[in-house]
Amino acid sequence: xxxxxxxxxxxxxxxxxxxxxxxxxxxxxxxxxxxxxxxxxxxxxxxxxxxxxxxxxxxxxxxxxxxxxxxxxxxxxxxxx
Numbered sequence: 001x002x003x004x005x006x007x008x009x010x011x012x013x014x015x016x017x018x019x020x021x022x023x024x025x026x027x028x029x030x031x032x033x034x035x036x037x038x039x040x041x042x043x044x045x046x047x048x049x050x051x052x053x054x055x056x057x058x059x060x061x062x063x064x065x066x067x068x069x070x071x072x073x074x075x076x077x078x079x080x081x
Contacts, residue, residue: 015057
């Protein structure tokens with residue numbers, strides 16, 4: 001995903017996220033994540049969903065749009081009432 005070169009400068013493969021944890025319930029996190037490079041935002045209901053969103057962003061940044069069909073993706077929008 002990301003690594004530092006010999007001059008301690010981040011390579012352009014770095015993915016930048018802003019994660020806002022709003023609640024901690026049942027030993028998990030709920031909140032929002034913003035993918036700064038992809039200019040997208042999504043909510044997550046667990047650390048597992050958070051990991052799936054980061055994994056999906058990594059796939060999309062590398063040009064690979066294939067992924068597991070059951071995991072949450074950035075395109076998945078949910079209506080919250």
